[in-house]
Amino acid sequence: MQLQLSFATLLAGVLFALSTVQDAAARPMKRSPGTVTLPLKRVPRAEGIPPTIYLQQHINRAHKRLARMKKRDVPSDLQLRQNIERRMLALEESPLSKRFNRQGVKKNARSTNRIGLAGAPHSPRSLELKKKKGGNGAAGQAAAATATGDNGTAGTGSQIEANGVPSGVEAANAPTASNSLGLNIEGQDVGYLATIQMGTPPQDFLILMDSGSADLWVGSESCQSTAGGGCGSHTFLGTASSSTFQDSGKQFAVTYGTGNVAGTIITDNIAVAGLSLTGHQFGVADQESDDFADNSVPFDGLMGLAQSSLSEQGVPTPPESLASAGLISDAITSFKISREADDLNDGEITFGGLDATKFDASTLTTFDNVNTDGFWEGAMDSVTVDGTDTQLTGRTAILDTGTTLIVAPPADATAVHNLIQGSASDGQGGFTVPCTTNASVALSFGNTAFAIDPRDIAFQPVDPNDPTGDCISGISSGEIGAATEWLVGDVFLKNAYFSVDVGNNAISLAKLV
Numbered sequence: 001m002q003l004q005l006s007f008a009t010l011l012a013g014v015l016f017a018l019s020t021v022q023d024a025a026a027r028p029m030k031r032s033p034g035t036v037t038l039p040l041k042r043v044p045r046a047e048g049i050p051p052t053i054y055l056q057q058h059i060n061r062a063h064k065r066l067a068r069m070k071k072r073d074v075p076s077d078l079q080l081r082q083n084i085e086r087r088m089l090a091l092e093e094s095p096l097s098k099r100f101n102r103q104g105v106k107k108n109a110r111s112t113n114r115i116g117l118a119g120a121p122h123s124p125r126s127l128e129l130k131k132k133k134g135g136n137g138a139a140g141q142a143a144a145a146t147a148t149g150d151n152g153t154a155g156t157g158s159q160i161e162a163n164g165v166p167s168g169v170e171a172a173n174a175p176t177a178s179n180s181l182g183l184n185i186e187g188q189d190v191g192y193l194a195t196i197q198m199g200t201p202p203q204d205f206l207i208l209m210d211s212g213s214a215d216l217w218v219g220s221e222s223c224q225s226t227a228g229g230g231c232g233s234h235t236f237l238g239t240a241s242s243s244t245f246q247d248s249g250k251q252f253a254v255t256y257g258t259g260n261v262a263g264t265i266i267t268d269n270i271a272v273a274g275l276s277l278t279g280h281q282f283g284v285a286d287q288e289s290d291d292f293a294d295n296s297v298p299f300d301g302l303m304g305l306a307q308s309s310l311s312e313q314g315v316p317t318p319p320e321s322l323a324s325a326g327l328i329s330d331a332i333t334s335f336k337i338s339r340e341a342d343d344l345n346d347g348e349i350t351f352g353g354l355d356a357t358k359f360d361a362s363t364l365t366t367f368d369n370v371n372t373d374g375f376w377e378g379a380m381d382s383v384t385v386d387g388t389d390t391q392l393t394g395r396t397a398i399l400d401t402g403t404t405l406i407v408a409p410p411a412d413a414t415a416v417h418n419l420i421q422g423s424a425s426d427g428q429g430g431f432t433v434p435c436t437t438n439a440s441v442a443l444s445f446g447n448t449a450f451a452i453d454p455r456d457i458a459f460q461p462v463d464p465n466d467p468t469g470d471c472i473s474g475i476s477s478g479e480i481g482a483a484t485e486w487l488v489g490d491v492f493l494k495n496a497y498f499s500v501d502v503g504n505n506a507i508s509l510a511k512l513v
Contacts, residue, residue, distance in 0.1 A: 051460045055430050055472045056083050058190075062407040063478050065212070065257040066487045069375055069398060083428065165206065166298040169193070172338075175348045177355035179328060181273050183209065183347030186298070188460070189340050189490055190404045193299050194349055197271040199242030205235050205300045209349055211335070211500060212400035213304030214311040214374055215254050216318060217283035220263055224286065225293035232295040237268065237284055244269050244279075252283050252313045259291030265313050272318050273351060275327045281315040305333045305401075307502055310374030319351055320502055328352025331502035335401060336512070339494045341455055359497035359510035365446030366508040369500075370396055376500050378507045380486065381444040383412070385419035392416075395484050397443065399498060399507065403489030405459070406475045412486070413477035416441060420457070423473065431473040433458055435466075441475070443492060445509055456491045 060080045067074045165171045165184065172182030172194075181194040184206075192209050198218065205218050221238030223231035239245050246267045253262040263285040270280045291297070308316045316324065323331040329352050336358040338347035348355060354364075371377035380395040392412050408416065413431065417423040420441070422434040433439070435458045442449040458471035474491035481487075499508040 051462055051464065051472055052426070052430070053084065055460070055476070056428070058405050059083070059407070059429050059476050059478070061257040062403055062405060062476070062487055062489070065400075065403065066398075066407060066478055066481050066485070068257070069212075069373070069487070070481050070485065071373075072481065169206075169298050170345055172347050173345045175273075175350075175355075176346075176357050177348065177350050179273050179275065179352050180348050180350040180355060182345075183335070183337065183349055185338060185340050185345070185347060187340070189337075189456075189494060191299075192335075192337060192347060192349075192401060196273075196303070198237055199268055200244040201242075202269070202271060203235055203237070203241060205237075206298065208299045208302045209305060209335075210302055210400075210402040211305045211333070211376055211498075212398070212402040213254070213256070213302065214306040214308050214317055215252070215283060215304045215313050216301070217252075217254070217261055217263065217285050217313075218301030219288060219293075220284035220286050222286055223263075223284075223288060223293070225288055225290050226260075227290040227293065231285075231288050231293035232297065234293075234297075234300045236300075237266075242268055246279075247284075248281075254283075254312045256291075259289040261285035261289070261292060262287045265315065270318070272322065275322055275351070277318070277321055277325060277327075280318070280321055281313070283313050305500070306376065307374035307505075317502075322351060323503070330504075332499060334497065334499035334508075335493065336497055337401065337490055337494050339453070339456070354497070354499050354508070354510075358512060360513050361510070363448060363511040364508060365448040365510070366506050367446040369505045369507055371398065376400070376507050378445050381447060382449070383416060383444070384442045384449065385416060386440050388419055390415045390419065395486055397445075397486040397488040399488050399493065401490065401493060401498070403487055404491065405489055406491045407478040407487040407489075408475060409481065409483045409485065410477040410479065411483065413475055416475055417473065420473075424470075429477045429479075431475065431477075432462060432470040433473045435461055435468055435471040437471075443488065445507075448509070448511075450492070450496045450509060450511065452492055452495050456494060459491065 060075070060083055063075050169184050172184050175182050181196070184193040185191075186193060193206050194209055195204050195206050197203065198205050207218075219231045219234055219236045221236045221240055223236060225231050237245065248265045248267065250265045251262070252265055254260065263283050265281060266284050267279045267281050270277050270282070285292070303318060304311070305317060305319065308320055311317070319328070319331045319333050322328045332351070332353055334350040334354045336346065336348045336355065338344055348358065367378050369376055370379060375398050377396050377398045380397045383390045383392045383395070390412075392415060395412070410429075414425065417425070417431045417433070420433050420437060420439040422437065424432050426432060437454050437458055439454055439457060440451050441457055442451040444450070452474075457474050459474040460472045461467050462470045462472060478487065495512070497510040497512055501508070
């Protein structure tokens with residue numbers, strides 16, 4: 001008897017594998033000396049994934065991350081899979097389903113959901129996917145083949161372009177401030193990467209920068225994927241490549257909203273924006289889920305930039321170590337996150353201070369971090385739409401570069417969309433808005449309102465062939481957390497200069513120039 005699977009069933013299995021385990025201020029304004037800046041680069045979103053499924057991937061991951069942050073029960077894999085399946089059933093009944101069925105999902109196509117928010121308190125990732133990928137059903141086998149390659153190992157590899165970054169990653173412009181790195185954009189504004197050096201002789205490592213976690217790690221030379229085989233075409237660290245590598249033998253494990261790593265804590269030399277730390281403590285992963293190990297993943301590791309009280313390794317973060325060593329004035333990290341649609345490639349991360357060329361100094365506002373676990377969370381004064389107050393008061397927001405969307409409590413998300421003309425709920429936690437919306441949604445912190453560009457609210461067309469129809473909203477609803485807690489990601493952070501200060505336990509925001 002021949003087993004036949006509907007497109008929805010098959011693609012649901014594939015996308016579940018890609019989504020459920022794959023899936024955050026400075027009082028003084030300081031410039032050089034004592035500041036460092038790095039550029040941030042761009043990576044494109046996987047092609048062939050229907051926008052509503054892509055949305056659900058982000059929602060699933062954000063729900064897991066927010067639950068971890070607030071130390072609440074994490075949604076089960078079954079719940080997350082059911083969310084995907086409901087989306088697929090709706091898609092199968094839609095006229096768009098035939099289009100997506102023809103296009104299909106490319107071999108080794110992967111979600112580009114952000115990885116950030118690490119550590120057990122907020123975003124542990126699940127190894128459950130390995131079982132699902134290795135399931136006996138045809139959908140499970142198809143999911144495994146799509147996510148990891150026909151042989152079950154780490155994908156097909158990423159090509160390196162002439163500019164030295166992986167294929168599909170747009171290199172950021174050179175930073176404009178000292179002690180800075182350019183930030184590469186991970187496709188359609190879902191992740192931010194920068195290059196640092198590790199080992200002796202120093203090697204370049206492309207690192208995901210995440211304000212919602214507190215651990216630095218890269219793959220070890222003996223790294224193995226939980227999907228089988230090695231950890232892909234990445235750069236690794238160990239005794240063979242570095243003469244200053246010292247393994248402490250102490251183990252660590254970090255579980256994220258999507259994916260996980262485990263290994264040992266080591267000491268080796270690193271350089272961040274030209275600032276050298278000798279014998280810095282961090283982790284090398286001997287085991288990675290294929291959310292990190294797959295060749296299609298463009299980065300070699302992750303740098304958590306929350307406070308070290310959140311660290312699973314129990315060691316200082318690089319900014320904290322740079323400040324302790326006197327290489328920067330304070331443990332301040334500042335982000336200018338660029339937008340893919342602007343094609344400016346001017347993203348930048350600065351260590352030790354703020355880059356005053358990126359923002360309007362008269363709008364700089366600094367407020368207390370109210371989170372006691374190590375995340376960056378501030379009191380949100382108000383939320384307005386085109387100047388109309390939603391009457392949402394007493395809210396707090398975790399500001400996280402590792403989250404793509406804004407996730408608000410259901411009642412709050414509904415209140416916001418009720419004021420956006422033409423918006424509608426999709427009945428599954430998401431909303432649509434007209435792709436042509438000019439609605440100005442603004443979040444207020446420190447008595448200063450920061451408007452979100454309407455292009456960020458209209459996150460992605462529901463129908464890729466109709467960019468003037470309905471778009472998926474960049475604001476979704478989440479059932480996890482208290483009725484006053486928001487998770488605010490890059491949909492908002494692209495519209496402000498964002499800085500965090502460990503020493504003063506403070507957050508700063510300013511309007512961009």
